[in-house]
Amino acid sequence: MALRQVEGRFGDEVRSIRKELLALQAHVEVTIDYPEHDVEDVACQQVLTVGEQLLGRIDQLIASAALGRVLREGVATAIVGRPNVGKSSLLNALLQRERAIVTDIPGTTRDVLEEYINLRGIPLRLMDTAGIRETEDVVEQIGVVRSRQSMADAELVLLVYDGSQPLTDDDWALERETAKMRRIVVVNKADQGVRRDTQAWIEGLVARGVVYLSAKTGEGIDALADRVIDVIEQEIAMDMDASYMANARQTQLLQLAKQDLSSAMDSAAAGATLDLIAVALQSAYAQLGYAIGEEAGEDLLDEIFSRFCLGK
Numbered sequence: 001m002a003l004r005q006v007e008g009r010f011g012d013e014v015r016s017i018r019k020e021l022l023a024l025q026a027h028v029e030v031t032i033d034y035p036e037h038d039v040e041d042v043a044c045q046q047v048l049t050v051g052e053q054l055l056g057r058i059d060q061l062i063a064s065a066a067l068g069r070v071l072r073e074g075v076a077t078a079i080v081g082r083p084n085v086g087k088s089s090l091l092n093a094l095l096q097r098e099r100a101i102v103t104d105i106p107g108t109t110r111d112v113l114e115e116y117i118n119l120r121g122i123p124l125r126l127m128d129t130a131g132i133r134e135t136e137d138v139v140e141q142i143g144v145v146r147s148r149q150s151m152a153d154a155e156l157v158l159l160v161y162d163g164s165q166p167l168t169d170d171d172w173a174l175e176r177e178t179a180k181m182r183r184i185v186v187v188n189k190a191d192q193g194v195r196r197d198t199q200a201w202i203e204g205l206v207a208r209g210v211v212y213l214s215a216k217t218g219e220g221i222d223a224l225a226d227r228v229i230d231v232i233e234q235e236i237a238m239d240m241d242a243s244y245m246a247n248a249r250q251t252q253l254l255q256l257a258k259q260d261l262s263s264a265m266d267s268a269a270a271g272a273t274l275d276l277i278a279v280a281l282q283s284a285y286a287q288l289g290y291a292i293g294e295e296a297g298e299d300l301l302d303e304i305f306s307r308f309c310l311g312k
């Protein structure tokens with residue numbers, strides 16, 4: 001439902017931009033054909049002023065593609081941590097069903113496992129990564145490389161620690177590696193009690209928002225879900241309500257429209273002939289039309305005769 005609503009808004013916004021573009025185009029065309037109607041300088045100035053506003057709106061539409069991707073593909077969320085901290089168990093707890101293979105042999109999750117969950121209406125693409133650690137095992141190394149890749153691709157990282165154990169070099173390395181990423185620090189195995197030194201170290205680094213939980217008993221999973229939703233709403237899909245969304249093809253057409261509009265503005269600024277500007281505006285209008293499945297047709301003539309007092 002959210003998807004359909006946002007798609008409708010996208011169409012509305014493109015139509016509204018096109019309307020202004022058409023008015024601008026009509027102004028330019030009329031100045032070409034009926035020079036007594038307006039002077040060229042005024043038309044050029046108009047192209048620059050209105051063009052600037054429209055460019056900003058097109059940019060916003062292009063930026064909104066990120067939200068579209070989130071709704072369609074889910075927020076790419078990587079669960080990372082050294083082997084055996086409970087990543088697979090956490091994935092299972094989140095999925096509330098058994099899907100990942102849980103074992104107590106470190107390094108047995110060797111590939112990246114993907115699952116989709118719907119967290120209070122927001123789709124998440126959860127990636128359970130192989131534990132990241134220094135290893136001599138060739139197969140495990142491949143897993144580690146893939147884990148790093150999915151960590152790099154992720155929009156959100158759940159960094160998992162085992163609160164019942166002292167921290168290791170791998171734990172420290174992962175903290176540094178994810179420091180600049182959007183992450184939520186999770187301390188697992190809270191049912192076994194959290195070691196003071198482990199807790200002090202983690203809280204010293206991450207002042208706010210450490211989530212203590214037990215993947216085994218399920219305690220704290222809701223708090224983690226709350227945090228995840230908070231982060232997505234505040235940082236990823238900042239203005240979900242005000243957003244539109246463009247798919248890949250539409251984004252491409254928006255880029256083309258932007259190029260055309262920019263070149264019309266460049267021409268206007270350089271004092272090029274109005275014909276040149278008109279052609280570029282027309283092309284921008286057409287590109288935007290393709291993005292919503294509408295052809296240009298007779299729009300321009302209709303616009304000219306409805307706006308300007310001219311005999312046909």
Ligand code: GDP
Nearest residue numbers: 083084085086087088089103104189214215216
């Ligand atoms: P991974 O290698 O990080 O994916 O870790 P696993 O999910 O395979 O878990 C490793 C071991 O820790 C398994 O024996 C789990 O049963 C155990 N484990 C995972 N989460 C918890 C927890 O919250 N509490 C306790 N007591 N044990 C857990």
